[in-house]
Amino acid sequence: MLDKEKIKKDLEKEKSDLLGQLKEIGRYNSDTGEWEAFPEEQDSPESDSNAMADRFEDFESRSSTVNVLTERLQEVEKALKGIKKESFGKCSVCGKEIEIERLRANPAAETCKKHLNKT
Ligand SMILES: [Zn+2]
Structure with missing residues (x-):
């Protein structure tokens, strides 16, 4: 027998871990219902192009991390919804x-x- 209570607890813990990680690198857009990486910070205008490129890469990698985390989050939420069903x-x-x-x-x-x- 699958220990559904244990699975549910693990899923709930994973969900809060995922949300914690998402909050560090992104924000929830309530208009689209999606998480997105924080936009570029507009800071010192004297930053050279290297620094700009670094920041761009940083944003790209944050965006892909957000995608990975939200995909996992969706699976976890789907499982949490389905776990009550006999067929889970x-x-x-x-x-x-x-x-x-x-x-x-x-x-x-x-x-x-x-x-x-x-x-
Ligand atoms: Zn089978």
């Missing part, structure tokens, strides 16, 4: 319990490893 953690193809390692890697997984590509 069961393969939608064969009906067997999904391997716990697979659920850890992808908490919103709907199939076991064997039926990974069968949906």
Whole structure:
């Protein structure tokens, strides 16, 4: 039997960790419902082009981190919603319990490893 209570606690902890990380590098845009990386800081006008390029790269890497974190957050939220259902953690193809390692890697997984590509 899958320990749903434990999984739920782990997911809730992961969710708050993810939100904590997102808050450090981005902000929630309530208009679009999406997280976005902080925009460039407009500081000293005398900054040379190297510094500008550095900041641009920094923004790019923050943006991609935000994307990775929000994708994971969506999976975690989806799993938290689905966990109450009887079907949670069961393969939608064969009906067997999904391997716990697979659920850890992808908490919103709907199939076991064997039926990974069968949906
Ligand atoms: Zn299966």
